[in-house]
Amino acid sequence: MTQNSIMTVSPEQFLAHWQGHRALTRRVIEAFPEDKLFSYSIGGMRPFAVMVKELIAIAVPGAKGLATDIWEEFDENVDLGNSKAEILYHWDQATEDINYWWSQIPMERFQEDLVAFGLYKNRGYCTLLYFIDNEIHHRGQAYAYLRSLGIEPPSFWER
Amino acid sequence: MTQNSIMTVSPEQFLAHWQGHRALTRRVIEAFPEDKLFSYSIGGMRPFAVMVKELIAIAVPGAKGLATDIWEEFDENVDLGNSKAEILYHWDQATEDINYWWSQIPMERFQEDLVAFGLYKNRGYCTLLYFIDNEIHHRGQAYAYLRSLGIEPPSFWER
Numbered sequence: 001m002t003q004n005s006i007m008t009v010s011p012e013q014f015l016a017h018w019q020g021h022r023a024l025t026r027r028v029i030e031a032f033p034e035d036k037l038f039s040y041s042i043g044g045m046r047p048f049a050v051m052v053k054e055l056i057a058i059a060v061p062g063a064k065g066l067a068t069d070i071w072e073e074f075d076e077n078v079d080l081g082n083s084k085a086e087i088l089y090h091w092d093q094a095t096e097d098i099n100y101w102w103s104q105i106p107m108e109r110f111q112e113d114l115v116a117f118g119l120y121k122n123r124g125y126c127t128l129l130y131f132i133d134n135e136i137h138h139r140g141q142a143y144a145y146l147r148s149l150g151i152e153p154p155s156f157w158e159r
Numbered sequence: 160m161t162q163n164s165i166m167t168v169s170p171e172q173f174l175a176h177w178q179g180h181r182a183l184t185r186r187v188i189e190a191f192p193e194d195k196l197f198s199y200s201i202g203g204m205r206p207f208a209v210m211v212k213e214l215i216a217i218a219v220p221g222a223k224g225l226a227t228d229i230w231e232e233f234d235e236n237v238d239l240g241n242s243k244a245e246i247l248y249h250w251d252q253a254t255e256d257i258n259y260w261w262s263q264i265p266m267e268r269f270q271e272d273l274v275a276f277g278l279y280k281n282r283g284y285c286t287l288l289y290f291i292d293n294e295i296h297h298r299g300q301a302y303a304y305l306r307s308l309g310i311e312p313p314s315f316w317e318r
Contacts (some may be wrong), residue, residue, distance in 0.1 A: 008168050008269040011285045019289060040200065043306025082243045109283060112166040130316075136292050137315055140299020147202025154298055157289075 011110070015102045018132050019095065020159030025055065025135055026091055027154040028142050034084050040145055048145060049087060051138040053080055056090055060097040062131050065116055066124060067104040074117040168188065170269070174261045177291050179318030182215070184294055185250055186313040187301050193243050198232040199304055207304060208246060212239055215249055219256040221290050224275055225283060226263040233276040 009017075028039065029052060038049045051144045057076045065071045110124040122130065146153045168176075174276045186213060188196065216235045237267045239249045269283040281289065305312045 006266055007166055008170060008173060008266075009169060009288075013282075013284065014167060018287070021292075042303050043309070045303065045306050107165055107167075120301070123172075125172065129168075133180075133295050135291075136295040136301040136316070137302070140296040141303045143296070144201050144204065146298045146304035147204050150202070156293070 001152055011102070011105055011107065014128060015099070018128075019098065021132055021135055022091075022095060022098075022116065023058075023141075024154060024159055025052075025139050026088065028139055028146070029084065029087060029091065031146055031151055031153055032078070032084070032142075033149070033151075036145070036149060037087075038082065039083055042141075042145060042148060045141060048142045049144070052087055052091070053078060055135050055138065056080065056094055058131055058134065059094045060101070062116065062127070063098040063101040063105075064119075065146075066112070066128060067101040067106075069109070069112075071114075071116060071118050074119065089127065170261070170264055170266065173287060174258070177287075178257070180291055180294055180298075181218075182252075182259075183293075183313060183315070183318055184211075184298050185247065187298055187305070188243065188246060188250065190305055190310055190312055191243070191301075192308070192310075195304070195308060196243055196246075197241065199308065201300075201304060201307060207297075207301045208239075210301070211246055211250070212213050212237060214297065215239065215253055217290055217293065218253045219260070221275065221286070222257040222260040222264075224273070225268055225287060226260040228268070228273065230275060230277050233278065240251075302311060304309060 017043075029048070032040075032048060038047055041047050054076050057074065057078050061072045063076070068093050078090075080087050110128070113121065114124050114127050115121050115159045116127045116130075118128070120130075143156075160259075186309075188207070191199075191207060197206055200206050213235050216233065217236050220231045220233070237249075239246050269287070271283050272280065273283050273286050274280050275286045275289075279286070302312045302315075
């Protein structure tokens with residue numbers, strides 16, 4: 001595709017960027033001791049398992065929304081089970097589902113004004129970057145959780 | 160510019176995205192009590208002032224590198240003074256300098272293979288996203304610092 005040569009980032013590159021971050025977040029989930037994943041907190045913030053619930057609630061409905069502009073109501077109360085294994089299962093399902101929807105995102109969507117989840121008005125690319133940035137933000141908090149537990153987190157630069 | 164209509168993100172939009180994040184990081188710096196900015200830490204991580212040093216050491220040399228492909232050696236030991244006021248002064252200088260270099264980034268740079276700071280080989284857009292993601296990551300840790308100090312951080316979604 002010739003137009004890629006004058007693009008800052010192609011849709012495929014954005015997907016690889018997000019999935020690279022998601023692979024790192026998966027390793028951060030794995031790094032938590034089972035009980036700390038669901039219970040450990042600093043300064044009244046949510047345990048990382050609850051933050052991960054938010055990330056999963058955003059990911060597939062978000063990718064589907066970018067592809068179709070059909071937005072479900074945002075629902076953080078998805079049932080991911082009560083074990084690390086079940087959370088990782090849902091994480092990996094989301095990885096597949098994001099890939100499924102991605103190829104259906106029309107090129108013009110990135111510059112369209114969207115109302116993500118029926119609530120958040122923004123350009124398409126801003127909506128996408130918000131999903132990714134929100135994940136990096138909460139994962140940064142999880143790094144602080146791990147460090148304060150004396151656990152070395154995975155390297156930030158490995159995706 | 161017609162080609163914007165088929166772009167995921169324009170260079171100008173990337174600049175606004177980064178500067179929006181930088182404006183939030185500035186508010187996070189401001190939210191720290193003066194002494195805690197330089198001394199407070201969780202789990203052996205660096206105080207936020209030292210992380211900010213890293214962010215400033217990346218920002219302008221990074222923008223200049225994207226514009227010119229001239230890369231200075233990475234130097235985290237920049238002297239930012241020992242007060243919040245001096246750090247904010249350097250932060251605001253960097254804001255201006257990033258804007259100065261930005262308009263000189265050639266469109267094709269985003270898809271070129273670069274060796275940022277003479278060390279980090281990556282596509283141009285990956286290099287840029289790394290600068291931004293690294294800032295979000297460390298700022299997420301600063302949110303944990305603030306929360307554990309009982310301080311409400313600025314809202315993540317306000318840029």
